[in-house]
Each structure stands twice: as C-alpha cells, then as structure tokens.
Amino acid sequence: MELDWSIFFAQFISGLCRAMVLFLMASGLTLVFGVMRVINFAHGSFYMLGAYLAYSLTSLFATTPGSFWIALILAPLAVGLLGGLVEYLLLRRIYGKEHLLQILLTYALIFIFGDLVKMLWGVELRIVNMPPILSGFVALAGQEFPVYYFFIIGVGFAVAVGLWLLLRLTTLGKLVRAAAEHRSMVEMLGYNVNGLFTIVFMIATWLGGLAGVVIAPTVRLSLSMDMDIIIECFLVVIIGGLGNIWGALLAALITGELYSLGILVLEKYAMAFLFGLTAVIMILRPSGLLGRGVN
Amino acid sequence: MRIGTKWTVVALSSLVAIAICIATPACVLAEKPIKVGLIDSYTGGAAAFTKPALNGWKMVIEEFNSKGGFKGRKIEIVTRDDKFKPDEALSHARELLLKENVDFLAGTTNSGACLAVSEFAKQKKKLLMVHMARSERITEAKGHQYVFRGSPSADIEGSAGGAFAATTQFKKWYILGEDYEYGHSIADNFWKGLVRNQPGVEKVGEAWPKLQETDYTPYLTAMMAKKPDAVYIAFGASGMVTIMKQAKLFGLTEKVAVFAFSLADSAFPRALKDSMPVDVYGGSNYLWYYPDSPGNKTFVKNYLDFTEKLGEPDPYPSGIGAFSGYCCAKFLIEAILKADSVETEKVVKALEGLAIDTPIGKIVMRGCDHQAETPSFWGKIVKVEGFPFPVVKDVVMTPADKNMPTCAEVMELRKGDK
Numbered sequence: 126m127e128l129d130w131s132i133f134f135a136q137f138i139s140g141l142c143r144a145m146v147l148f149l150m151a152s153g154l155t156l157v158f159g160v161m162r163v164i165n166f167a168h169g170s171f172y173m174l175g176a177y178l179a180y181s182l183t184s185l186f187a188t189t190p191g192s193f194w195i196a197l198i199l200a201p202l203a204v205g206l207l208g209g210l211v212e213y214l215l216l217r218r219i220y221g222k223e224h225l226l227q228i229l230l231t232y233a234l235i236f237i238f239g240d241l242v243k244m245l246w247g248v249e250l251r252i253v254n255m256p257p258i259l260s261g262f263v264a265l266a267g268q269e270f271p272v273y274y275f276f277i278i279g280v281g282f283a284v285a286v287g288l289w290l291l292l293r294l295t296t297l298g299k300l301v302r303a304a305a306e307h308r309s310m311v312e313m314l315g316y317n318v319n320g321l322f323t324i325v326f327m328i329a330t331w332l333g334g335l336a337g338v339v340i341a342p343t344v345r346l347s348l349s350m351d352m353d354i355i356i357e358c359f360l361v362v363i364i365g366g367l368g369n370i371w372g373a374l375l376a377a378l379i380t381g382e383l384y385s386l387g388i389l390v391l392e393k394y395a396m397a398f399l400f401g402l403t404a405v406i407m408i409l410r411p412s413g414l415l416g417r418g419v420n
Numbered sequence: 421m422r423i424g425t426k427w428t429v430v431a432l433s434s435l436v437a438i439a440i441c442i443a444t445p446a447c448v449l450a451e452k453p454i455k456v457g458l459i460d461s462y463t464g465g466a467a468a469f470t471k472p473a474l475n476g477w478k479m480v481i482e483e484f485n486s487k488g489g490f491k492g493r494k495i496e497i498v499t500r501d502d503k504f505k506p507d508e509a510l511s512h513a514r515e516l517l518l519k520e521n522v523d524f525l526a527g528t529t530n531s532g533a534c535l536a537v538s539e540f541a542k543q544k545k546k547l548l549m550v551h552m553a554r555s556e557r558i559t560e561a562k563g564h565q566y567v568f569r570g571s572p573s574a575d576i577e578g579s580a581g582g583a584f585a586a587t588t589q590f591k592k593w594y595i596l597g598e599d600y601e602y603g604h605s606i607a608d609n610f611w612k613g614l615v616r617n618q619p620g621v622e623k624v625g626e627a628w629p630k631l632q633e634t635d636y637t638p639y640l641t642a643m644m645a646k647k648p649d650a651v652y653i654a655f656g657a658s659g660m661v662t663i664m665k666q667a668k669l670f671g672l673t674e675k676v677a678v679f680a681f682s683l684a685d686s687a688f689p690r691a692l693k694d695s696m697p698v699d700v701y702g703g704s705n706y707l708w709y710y711p712d713s714p715g716n717k718t719f720v721k722n723y724l725d726f727t728e729k730l731g732e733p734d735p736y737p738s739g740i741g742a743f744s745g746y747c748c749a750k751f752l753i754e755a756i757l758k759a760d761s762v763e764t765e766k767v768v769k770a771l772e773g774l775a776i777d778t779p780i781g782k783i784v785m786r787g788c789d790h791q792a793e794t795p796s797f798w799g800k801i802v803k804v805e806g807f808p809f810p811v812v813k814d815v816v817m818t819p820a821d822k823n824m825p826t827c828a829e830v831m832e833l834r835k836g837d838k
Contacts, residue, residue, distance in 0.1 A: 132645040139637040146635060239463075248467030250661055250691035255669065262671060271669045274637065343669060344634055345661035345691065348463045349504075353632040385638035388627065389645065395638070396630050 131267040136385045138265075142274045144381025145281025146340060150354060151361040151373040152288060153332035159368025160305045160325045163216060163227050167234035168358070169351035171330040175204045175337025176346050177242055180251045193256035193342070201334035208330025212323045220322075235351060243348055253341035273343065280339055284332065285374055291328075292370070301325055305368070360403050366416025375414055453496035454489075454762050456481075456752070457516030459527035459537060460552070461504040466529045469657045469687060469741040472734065473551055474499065476745025477526075479726045484753050490762065495753070498522060502533050509533035513540050523762050524549065524752060529657070531555035531601040538567045547764050547771075551748040552740060555601045556609065559791040560830050561837040566764070568771055568790040570748035570783075572705045572820075574605040579823035580796035581606075581652075581681045581703055582613020584816055588701070590650035590677055592624045594643050596636075596663075597654030599628040606681060607654035613823065624648050631656075636663055640670045650677035657740055660688060665695045673697040684801055686736040689809035698810045703798035706739030706780060709807070710797060710815045719746075719779035736808075743778075747792065750776045751785055788827035793820035 150172060157165045178200035179193075186192035211234065219226045259276050262269045292298035300321055304311045312318045344350070361380055365372025380399055387398040406414065458477065460470040477497060485494040498520050502509035509528050513536075516522045525541055526549040528534045534553035541548035542564045550558055550569040554577065559569050595611065597603035607626075614621055625646040627639050643651065651672075655663050660682065672678060682688070683702030708720050720735070723742060727734040737743060751771060756762055759770035772787035784793045799812035825833070 129645070132641075135641040135645070136638060139641045142637050143635050243463060248463060248471065250468040250658075250687075252661065252665065252691060252693060252695060254694045260669070268641075269671060271671065273669055340634065343662075343666055345658065345665065347658060348467070349632060350634070354634050385641075388638050388642040395627070 134266045135268045136389055137382065138270055138274060140382040140385025142277050143385060144377045145278050146336065147358060147361050147381060148281050148374050148377035149284060149332060149336035149339065150358040151377055152284065152370055153329035154358055155362045155365065155368055155370055155373045157326060157329045160301055161322050166228065166231040167238065168333050169355040170235050170238035171204050171208060171333035172337040172354065173242060173351040174238060175200050175334030176341040176350065177246050178203055179338040179341040180253050180346055183253050197338050200338045201331045204334025205327045205331030209323050209327040212326035216326065217319060239348060239351065248348060251346040255342045277339055288370055360399060364403055364406050364413055366413025369415045372413055372415030453494045455520060455522040456495060456497050456524045456526055457520060457522035458497050458499045459502050459509050459512045460499065461529050462501040463503055466504055466658050468691060469738065470529055472738050472741030473745035475727055476742040477749040479723060480746055480749035480753060490756055502528055504530045506530065506532040506536040510536040510540060513537045517544060517546060526551060526748065528553050531558065534558055535562055538562060541566045545764060547767055549748045549752055551744050555605045559789050560825065561833040563789050563834060565768060568785060570751045570792045571744035572794040573791055574602060575609040575825065576794060576820050576823045577681050577796055578606045578609025579613030580818040581679065581798060582610045583617050583818060584798035585614050585679055586617030592622050592649045594624055594646055594648035594651045595626040595654060596639060596643060596651055597628050598631050598656055598659045600631045602656050603654045607652065610652050636666045640666065640672060644675060648676055650679060653678060653680040657682065661691050664692055664697055668695050668697050673700055682740060684797065684812045685739045687738040687740060696810055698801060698803055700801050702801045702812065703796055704739040705794050705796060706743035707797050707812060707815065708736045709811060711780065716779040747776065747778060747783060789830040791824065793824065795819050
C-alpha cells in the first residue's frame with residue numbers, strides 16, 4: 126500500500142480518540158487502586174450508570190437546547206455521590222481484609238447495579254442523541270473529522286491536566302499521594318484517612334460517570350456495556366502500572382495508537398496487537414511501564 | 421342403610437370415577453399444559469429484539485389457548501435468560517428438560533448458543549424451534565432431525581442481499597463485520613450472492629472488529645483509506661445500532677454507499693431515532709408496511725392490540741423479533757394439530773413440508789433440511805412522507821428458494837461435517 130500521510134494522520138486522530146476514552150475509564154480504576162489498594166471491578170457499572178443517567182437527563186430536558194451539557198455536569202456528579210455512598214457503606218468495611226473479599230464485594234456490585242439499571246431503564250435499546258453543536262465536521266489535512274472526536278480528545282486531556290493539578294497543587298492531592306505511600310503515617314498526623322478515601326472513590330466514580338456520558342452519544346446503551354469496555358481498561362491499567370495515573374495515560378495512548386495504526390497494517394487482526402503488547406510488557410516489565418514493582 | 425354401607429358406596433363410586441379418568445386422557449391431562457421452553461437473551465444488547473419475539477409467540481399462543489388449546493390442553497411458555505452465552509443456554513436447556521419437563525425447546529438469538537442447544541436437543545431427541553439465530557450451520561452442516569428454523573438463515577438473507585446489491589452495480593466493495601458466527605456467516609453469503617450475480621466485483625478490504633466493541637472509529641477511517649464504492653456492514657442486531665451511530669457521526673453515508681441487512685427492520689429506525697442514516701440500502705425478513713395488503717394490516721393491528729394489553733403498545737412489529745416469533749409459534753401449533761399429538765416424533769413428521777399462512781403469504785418449512793423458506797425484502801431506505809421514520813421506498817422482494825442451497829447440497833454438507 127502506498128504511504129499516504131493523510132490516511133496515517135486520520136488513523137492517528139482516531140487512535141487518539143480511542144486512547145482518551147480508555148484513559149477516562151482507566152484513570153479512575155488506577156486512582157482507586159493506587160490510593161486505596163482496591164481493585165474496583167464495578168468501575169464499569171459506574172460508567173454504565175453515567176451513560177443511562179445521561180439518557181434520562183437528555184430526555185427530561187429534551188426541549189432545552191443544552192440538554193447534553195446539563196447531563197455532562199449532573200450525571201457524573203450523581204454517579205460520584207453514589208460512589209461516595211458505596212465507599213461509606215460498603216468498601217470501608219473491608220480495607221485491610223484479604224483481597225478476596227474486595228473482589229467478591231466489587232464483583233457483587235456489578236450484578237446489583239446491572240439489575241438496578243435493568244429495573245429502572247428496562248432492556249430496550251436506549252440511545253443518547255448527539256448534541257447539535259458537536260455533530261459537525263472539521264477539515265484537517267485533507268480529511269474530514271467529526272467535531273465529536275475532538276470533543277472526546279479534549280475532555281481526555283482536560284481530565285489529565287485536571288488530575289495533575291489536583292494531585293500536585295492542592296492539599297487534598299498531597300494527602301492523597303501521602304496516603305498512597307503510607308496510610309498509617311497520614312493517620313498519625315491527625316488526618317481523617319477514611320474521609321480521604323471517600324473523596325478519592327467519589328472522584329474515581331465521577332470519572333467513570335463522565336466517561337459514560339461522553340461515550341453515550343456514540344454507542345447504544347445496553348446492559349452489557351459495563352463489561353464490554355472493562356477488559357481493555359484493565360489491560361491499560363496493567364500496562365501502565367497498577368496505581369499510576371501517568372502510566373495509565375501513557376498506556377492508553379500506546380494501546381489506542383497501536384490499535385488504530387495496526388488496523389492499517391493488519392486490519393483483520395487488530396485486537397491481537399493489544400494482547401501481544403500486554404504479553405511483551407508483562408514479560409519485560411511485570412510491574413507495568415511506570416509501575417514501581419510489587420512490595 | 422347403615423352409615424358403613426353409605427361410605428362403601430361413596431368410596432366405590434369415586435374409585436370408578438378415578439378409573440374412568442385414567443382411561444380417558446382428557447380428564448387427567450386437562451390441567452397439564454403443553455410446555456415450550458424458550459431460551460433467549462433477555463439482558464444485554466439483544467433484549468430489544470427478544471422481547472418483541474416473545475410477544476410474537478405469546479400472541480399466537482394466547483389466541484390458540486382462548487379457543488380451547490389442543491384437546492383442552494393449553495400451551496405455556498417458560499422463558500430462560502441465556503445472557504447471549506452458549507454455556508448458559510445449554511445449562512438452561514438441561515434444566516428445562518429435566519426439571520420443567522418441557523415438551524418442546526425454542527430459542528435463541530445467539531447462533532453459538534443455538535448450536536449448543538441444538539446438539540443437546542439431538543441427543544435428547546427433543547424438538548428445537550429456532551426463532552432468531554441466523555447461522556446457516558444450524559440447519560445445514562449441523563442440522564439434524566429435531567432442529568427446525570421458522571425464521572431466515574444467514575444464507576437466505578445474505579445471498580438475497582448480494583443479489584440485490586448486484587443490481588446497484590457498485591464495483592469496489594469493503595466488508596466490515598462483527599467477528600462472530602453471524603457476522604462471518606452473513607458476510608460470506610452476501611459476497612457469494614454478489615459475485616454470482618455480478619462477476620467482476622472487487623473486494624478492496626475487510627475488517628472484523630470484536631463483538632461488543634465500543635469504538636469503531638479506527639475501523640471507519642481505515643476503511644475509507646481503501647476508497648471503496650460501497651461497504652457491506654455485517655453486524656448483529658445489537659452491534660448494528662452502535663456502528664450506525666458512529667457511521668452517521670463519521671458521515672460515512674455521504675462518502676460511500678452503505679448496505680446492511682436488517683437495517684430496514686422497524687426495530688432500527690426506532691432505536692436509532694435521529695441517528696438513523698438515510699439513503700442507505702437495507703433489508704428485512706418482514707416490513708410492517710409491505711405488502712400493503714389486508715392480511716398484513718390485520719396482523720399489524722392484532723399485534724398492536726396485543727401489545728397494548730401488555731402496556732407497551734407497538735404499532736410497528738419488527739421482522740427480526742415479532743414476525744419471527746409469530747411464525748415459529750404458528751409452525752409449532754399447526755404441526756401439533758396436523759400430527760394430532762404432542763409426541764416429538766409425530767410433530768417432527770408433521771412439520772416437514774408444512775405451510776403456514778402469514779401476513780406476507782404462505783411460508784413453507786422445507787422438509788429436507790427443516791429450514792423455513794422465508795422471502796427477503798430489500799431496497800433503499802429513505803424518508804417518505806407520512807411515515808414515522810425512514811422506510812424502504814421501492815421494495816424488491818426475493819423469494820427464498822433462489823437463495824437457499826439445494827437439498828442435495830445440504831445433505832453433502834451434513835455428510836462432510838461428520
């Protein structure tokens with residue numbers, strides 16, 4: 126195939142788009158693991174709830190011009206609050222207990238939320254309409270791209286920058302980083318680590334909800350969407366190094382681009398690249414790209 | 421007469437009554453319903469199609485029951501959710517047979533699940549009526565005495581689509597399919613049908629994203645790089661909505677001619693709403709507005725009345741769901757009546773070659789391979805004045821027999837598979 130740069134560029138943009146979707150999901154997963162040492166299998170459920178809430182909110186405000194933006198603000202907030210409740214009522218009871226219990230609990234949450242969504246929204250296909258302002262096209266380097274691609278990419282970068290600022294510049298961020306290093310020390314200094322964990326879990330589930338709303342206009346909503354995306358997100362988290370947000374960003378970019386550009390080379394077997402990459406990284410760096418090894 | 425004698429009389433007469441009862445099946449069996457165990461995916465993306473299918477079954481069965489059923493026995497449907505997974509479908513089939521003692525098995529939407537249940541039905545010598553799964557292997561290579569399909573197979577739909585596509589004279593084709601049984605099966609048959617009718621077409625590329633993929637963006641950009649004139653989208657019911665949303669977002673329908681079977685089905689424009697693409701080519705096994713005949717109008721009205729009673733009025737019965745369920749229920753009931761029995765072997769015999777009346781005319785269950793000869797309807801989907809959503813304007817109907825392998829070919833396939 127003749128090398129056409131505009132095609133290469135188009136694949137690059139779509140890869141970036143995919144990477145940002147993965148990052149939005151993976152950042153919440155890895156944040157919870159890094160700080161709380163909990164593998165939250167139910168992260169996909171919060172994502173699904175975000176998408177379904179976006180459906181309800183956009184239907185409720187269907188006549189209001191900015192219905193999507195209302196959903197973009199309110200749905201993740203609602204999901205984050207629910208996350209806070211889950212942490213306060215359930216997760217808090219199992220810190221320090223064996224990991225099996227965590228897996229059991231977060232896995233059970235998948236079923237509970239799955240049935241909840243089924244009860245509230247039913248099994249019919251639900252879709253969220255594209256906000257009119259984002260449904261146009263942008264011409265770039267001889268190719269046309271949907272505006273929504275750039276919206277997704279923009280949200281992804283905004284979240285990355287926002288998380289960086291939060292963790293570097295605020296007291297909360299410093300506490301989060303400190304608690305991740307040495308929980309008992311932070312406790313001894315008189316800080317309320319339990320409250321801190323609630324906030325971290327709320328931020329993570331807010332991110333999951335946000336991912337759900339951002340994806341919602343591009344997919345059908347279904348009861349299996351919680352599981353459809355989660356495996357790739359776990360791969361990203363593992364490649365990046367468990368608990369490392371920048372690792373997740375790097376891994377998301379690599380997997381997104383590898384996948385997208387891989388299609389150009391071997392369109393039939395694009396998925397194989399991702400699993401191949403995971404295998405190679407697990408052999409060369411078992412703790413992930415930016416992971417610090419298991420202690 | 422003393423009290424003792426009186427009791428003796430009572431006891432004796434009840435004994436006689438019981439004896440008579442045992443001798444006449446009507447008495448004992450009056451209470452016992454004929455059970456159909458329906459295994460399908462009631463959660464996940466497919467649920468939007470399995471519910472209308474269940475409605476189709478129930479509509480026929482309710483009418484049958486209200487007229488007294490079969491010798492006083494009513495038909496009862498027992499449903500199980502396989503969550504679109506073959507292993508779950510199989511364990512439900514086992515449970516339905518052993519615990520629920522169902523008389524017949526029916527289902528599924530997932531072709532893999534269907535093949536698993538079909539193998540089980542073969543071992544247990546129980547009749548399985550397939551109502552949505554499309555893989556041609558179900559009635560061809562893997563077909564057997566006890567499996568029937570009252571809905572179309574992928575080769576009926578695929579080759580009808582290919583034959584129709586040949587009339588549009590596009591030269592360079594790209595195939596984008598979901599990487600599972602149905603996706604490959606319908607794409608292969610489409611391609612065969614196209615090549616047979618239009619020699620000289622060229623396939624410039626193909627790609628197979630995994631099932632339940634969330635983001636097809638990289639596939640769409642890569643596909644356009646191959647500069648096809650037309651693309652065939654070989655997606656299952658649940659993936660179709662996502663790919664069409666993203667195709668619309670990407671502006672695909674303005675850049676290239678898009679063909680997709682089942683897109684003409686009423687389920688899609690209603691699910692997709694504003695995201696429903698127009699000026700695309702689609703087909704279906706049934707259209708609620710075609711043919712514009714009294715029979716079809718009555719069916720649509722009956723279905724609306726029936727679903728209204730359930731609290732979910734549906735004025736546009738879907739082909740994949742409602743119509744397929746309706747046909748399968750009808751095949752089963754008419755076979756029971758013809759056989760004058762619910763014994764599997766007799767019903768199997770009765771089903772072979774059985775013709776049922778449907779809103780789109782007679783449909784025959786082919787005797788040799790147990791595949792219903794269902795027609796296909798194709799055309800360009802456009803906005804038409806007076807319709808609630810985009811519909812096929814100039815419908816091209818292809819009868820099934822043109823698109824089915826011959827009986828001899830099917831038997832050859834079955835032999836080769838052993």
